[in-house]
Amino acid sequence: xxxxxxxxxxxxxxxxxxxxxxxxxxxxxxxxxxxxxxxxxxxxxxxxxxxxxxxxxxxxxxxxxxxxxxxxxxxxxxxxxxxxxxxxxxxxxxxxxxxxxxxxxxxxxxxxxxxxxxxxxxxxxxxxxxxxxxxxxxxxxxxxxxxxxxxxxxxxxxxxxxxxxxxxxxxxxxxxxxxxxxxxxxxxxxxxxxxxxxxxxxxxxxxxxxxxxxxxxxxxxxxxxxxxxxxxxxxxxxxxxxxxxxxxxxxxxxxxxxxxxxxxxxxxxxxxxxxxxxxxxxxxxxxxxxxxxxxxxxxxxxxxxxxxxxxxxxxxxxxxxxxxxxxxxxxxxxxxxxxxxxxxxxxxxxxxxxxxxxxxxxxxxxxxxxxxxxxxxxxxxxxxxxxxxxxxxxxxxxxxxxxxxxxxxxxxxxxxxxxxxxxxxxxxxxxxxxxxxxxxxxxxxxxxxxxxxxxxxxxxxxxxxxxxxxxxxxxxxxxxxxxxxxxxxxxxxxxxxxxxxxxxxxxxxxxxxxxxxxxxxxxxxxxxxxxxxxxxxxxxxxxxxxxxxxx
Numbered sequence: 001x002x003x004x005x006x007x008x009x010x011x012x013x014x015x016x017x018x019x020x021x022x023x024x025x026x027x028x029x030x031x032x033x034x035x036x037x038x039x040x041x042x043x044x045x046x047x048x049x050x051x052x053x054x055x056x057x058x059x060x061x062x063x064x065x066x067x068x069x070x071x072x073x074x075x076x077x078x079x080x081x082x083x084x085x086x087x088x089x090x091x092x093x094x095x096x097x098x099x100x101x102x103x104x105x106x107x108x109x110x111x112x113x114x115x116x117x118x119x120x121x122x123x124x125x126x127x128x129x130x131x132x133x134x135x136x137x138x139x140x141x142x143x144x145x146x147x148x149x150x151x152x153x154x155x156x157x158x159x160x161x162x163x164x165x166x167x168x169x170x171x172x173x174x175x176x177x178x179x180x181x182x183x184x185x186x187x188x189x190x191x192x193x194x195x196x197x198x199x200x201x202x203x204x205x206x207x208x209x210x211x212x213x214x215x216x217x218x219x220x221x222x223x224x225x226x227x228x229x230x231x232x233x234x235x236x237x238x239x240x241x242x243x244x245x246x247x248x249x250x251x252x253x254x255x256x257x258x259x260x261x262x263x264x265x266x267x268x269x270x271x272x273x274x275x276x277x278x279x280x281x282x283x284x285x286x287x288x289x290x291x292x293x294x295x296x297x298x299x300x301x302x303x304x305x306x307x308x309x310x311x312x313x314x315x316x317x318x319x320x321x322x323x324x325x326x327x328x329x330x331x332x333x334x335x336x337x338x339x340x341x342x343x344x345x346x347x348x349x350x351x352x353x354x355x356x357x358x359x360x361x362x363x364x365x366x367x368x369x370x371x372x373x374x375x376x377x378x379x380x381x382x383x384x385x386x387x388x389x390x391x392x393x394x395x396x397x398x399x400x401x402x403x404x405x406x407x408x409x410x411x412x413x414x415x416x417x418x419x420x421x422x423x424x425x426x427x428x429x430x431x432x433x434x435x436x437x438x439x440x441x442x443x444x445x446x447x448x449x450x451x452x453x454x455x456x457x458x459x460x461x462x463x464x465x466x467x468x469x470x471x472x473x474x475x476x477x478x479x480x481x482x483x484x485x486x487x488x489x490x491x492x493x494x495x496x497x498x499x500x501x502x503x504x505x506x507x508x509x510x511x512x513x514x515x516x517x518x519x520x521x522x523x524x525x526x527x528x529x530x531x532x533x534x535x536x537x538x539x540x541x542x543x544x545x546x547x548x549x550x551x
Contacts, residue, residue: 004033005058005138006050010043011090012066012076020090023119028127032058040109042530046083052187053203055142058134059127061112075108084137086130086219106403143169148181150194151368152440152456154354155208156196158535160364162305165261167289168218170425172364206411211305222306224328229255229301231545232269232320232330233538234308235469237264238531239521240336241291242538246458247334248300250542252549255328256300257320259307263265263288264338265466265522268361269382275531285363287531301394311476313514332545335473335485335512335519339466348435356441357460369394369458375444377432378463379406384414386461387424394458394533397424400446410544435460468523478513482524487512508544510537516548 007024011017017036024034034051039044043062050057061078062071062079075087089111094111109130116123145161149156151174163170175182175195194207200217212222233243236258247254261267269284296302303322310321311333320328341359343349349357356550358365361382374394376383379401391397397420399406405428406415418424433452434445444457468483478486491497491510500513510518520537522529527537 002053003091003143004031005056006033006035007058007135008035008037008043008046008060008429010037010062011037013063014038016063016090023123027119027124028131032131040066040071040074043074044077044081050071051081051324054184054187056138056141057082058131059088061088061090061127061415063090063114065092066448067124071392072108079107083136086110086134088112088127088130089359133341142220144201145170146173146184146199147171147196148173148178148185150176152355153196157354157358157362157365159196159198159211159214162214163361164303164364165263165267165285166218166220167285174176184448186216190386205467211492220304220445221301222303222324223303223326224255224303226253226255227329228317229253229330231255231332231334231542232257232318232478233336234320234330235259235264235333235336235338235521235523235532236288236292236302236304237338237521238287238291239338239534239538239541240264240334241295242460242535243334243336243520243541244295244300245291245298246413246539246542247545248298249296250546252542252545254295254300255305255330256295257308257322257328258302258304258541260305262292262304265360265382266343266534268363269385270361270363271385272385272531274411275287284497284531289408309472311473311517318514318517328437329360331516332548333517334538334545335470335477335517335523336521336534337469337473337523338512339468339522340443341462342465342467344462344464345433346433348437352435352437352441354438356437357435357462359462361389362459362461363389365459366393371395371403372458373398373456373458374459374461375432376461376463378465379409380463380465381411381414383461383463384410385465388414388417388421390422390461393423395423399424399426400430400432401426401428402431432460443455466522466529470523476514477517477519480525484527485512485519485523486525487519490525508547510541510544511548514543520542 009020016172017341021036029428037046055325061072064071071089086109089130090109091111110126147159147170175181188205195271198206198209215222230252231247233240233256234257240256244256263284267284267288271281272284273281306320307323309323312319318333320331349369360387370393373396374390376387377400387397387399430446430448432444433447435441441457441460443454446453470479470483470485480486486494488507491507502513510520512519518541520541
C-alpha cells in the first residue's frame with residue numbers, strides 16, 4: 001500500500017506549533033500524515049530521513065522567525081531535498097516584506113499571516129489549493145520490488161528474466177538514464193560498481209543477488225521438506241508440471257524441482273494458439289503458472305530455483321544430489337528436463353550474449369526495442385511467436401532463415417499471421433555471419449547467396465534448434481548420440497540394453513534403463529515438440545510410476 005503524503009509543520013514556539021498541528025490534523029489527517037519539528041535543523045534532518053525512506057512530502061509550513069535558521073532559509077534548503085513539495089511561510093505582519101521577497105527569490109509558494117483564526121477562512125482554503133496543485137503532478141512511488149542495473153548488463157537481463165518468469169511485479173530502472181535510479185542508489189550508500197541492485201518493498205537493498213536469494217525473499221522453497229518422496233519430477237516445463245499435477249492429485253508424495261523458471265521453453269512463448277481448450281490462445285507464462293498453482297493446490301511440493309546435478313540408486317531408492325550438496329531421496333523419478341537453445345557460432349556472439357543478443361524470446365527486452373530494427377534467427381514456431389510479439393514494439397522485425405520459406409518448419413496459422421503483419425520481413429537464403437558492437441549489439445552482418453551486408457540492429461533473438469538438458473545424467477541413463485533419453489521399445493532395441501537392464505520385465509513405455517526412472521517431454525528420444533504432447537507424456541508417466549510402485 002502506498003504511504004500517505006506528509007505535511008511538515010515547523011516552529012520553535014511550542015504554543016504556535018501545537019496550534020498549527022491541531023488545525024492541520026483537524027482538516028487533513030484523513031489524507032495526509034502530519035509531522036512536526038521545533039527547529040530548522042530538526043526539520044532538515046526529518047526531511048533527509050523521509051527522503052531516505054522514500055516517503056512523499058506534499059507541503060512544508062515553516063515560521064519565519066526561528067533561532068539558528070529562519071523559515072525562508074529552511075524552505076529554500078528543503079527544495080534540494082524535496083523539489084516538488086509546496087512551501088508556505090508563516091509570518092507576522094512585520095515580516096510581510098521579507099516574505100514577499102522570499103516568494104520571488106526563494107520561490108516560495110505562499111505566505112500566511114499569523115494569527116490565522118478562523119482557519120476555515122484564513123488557512124484551509126490556501127492549503128487546499130496548494131495540495132490540489134501538488135496532487136495533480138504527484139505520481140505515487142512504485143512500492144514493490146525494484147531492480148536497478150544497466151540495460152546492457154547480462155546479469156541484469158538474467159534477473160529481469162527470472163523475476164518475470166515467476167510473474168513477480170517489479171520496476172526496472174536503468175541506472176544510466178533514470179535519475180530516480182541514481183538517487184535511490186545514493187540513498188542506499190551504493191555505487192554503480194554494486195549493480196545490479198534489488199530493492200525490496202521493505203526497503204532492504206541487495207547487491208548482485210543470487211537467484212536463490214531472490215527466491216527466498218519471494219517465498220519460494222529451496223529445501224526439501226520430507227525425507228522420502230514417492231516421485232520427484234525434475235523440470236517444470238509442461239510435461240513436468242503435468243506430472244506434478246497428476247502425481248499430487250493421485251495421492252503420491254510429489255516433489256518437483258526446477259533450476260530456472262516454470263514453463264521451460266514453452267513458458268517463454270508470447271502466444272500459444274494451438275493448445276486445446278484455449279480458442280483465443282494464451283501465453284506460455286500464463287499456462288505455466290496456472291499449472292503451477294494447480295499442482296501446489298493439489299499438494300505438490302516445489303523447489304525452485306534448484307538444480308539436480310547427480311542421480312544414483314541406493315538400495316532401490318533414487319538419491320538426487322542438488323547444487324548446494326543437499327540430497328533428496330525418492331522411490332521414483334520423472335525426468336522432464338527439456339531442452340536448451342543451441343548457440344549460434346559466429347564472431348561476437350559470446351561477447352554480446354545478454355547485451356542485445358538473446359537465446360529465446362526474452363520478452364523482458366521487447367519494450368526496449370521500441371521503434372528499432374530487430375532480427376530473429378530461426379524458422380520454427382518459437383521464432384514465429386516471438387516475431388509476432390516483437391512486431392508490436394519494433395519498427396521492423398526480420399526473420400533470418402537459411403531455406404526458401406517458413407513452410408517446412410512453422411505452423412500454417414503462424415505463417416498466415418506473419419504474412420499479414422506489415423513490419424515483419426522474411427530474409428530467405430540468409431545467415432548471420434557476425435554480430436558487432438562495443439558493449440552491446442549495434443549491427444549484424446548478413447550473408448545472402450555469398451554476399452555480405454552490414455545492418456543496424458537493436459537486438460538479435462536466436463531460435464536455431466535445441467539440445468537436451470541431460471548432460472548431468474548421461475553417465476547413469478542411456479541416451480542416444482544427440483543426448484536424448486532412450487525409453488521403452490527404443491531402449492530395448494539399443495545394443496547397450498542387455499548390459500544395463502537387469503529387471504525381470506521389459507521397461508515401460510516411458511521408462512529409462514534404470515527401473516523407476518521415467519522420461520517425458522522434449523528431452524526424451526522420439527518425443528514430439530508440442531505443448532500438448534509434453535502435457536500428455538507427463539501425465540502418462542505417472543501411470544507408469546504407479547505400476548512401478550505397485551511392484
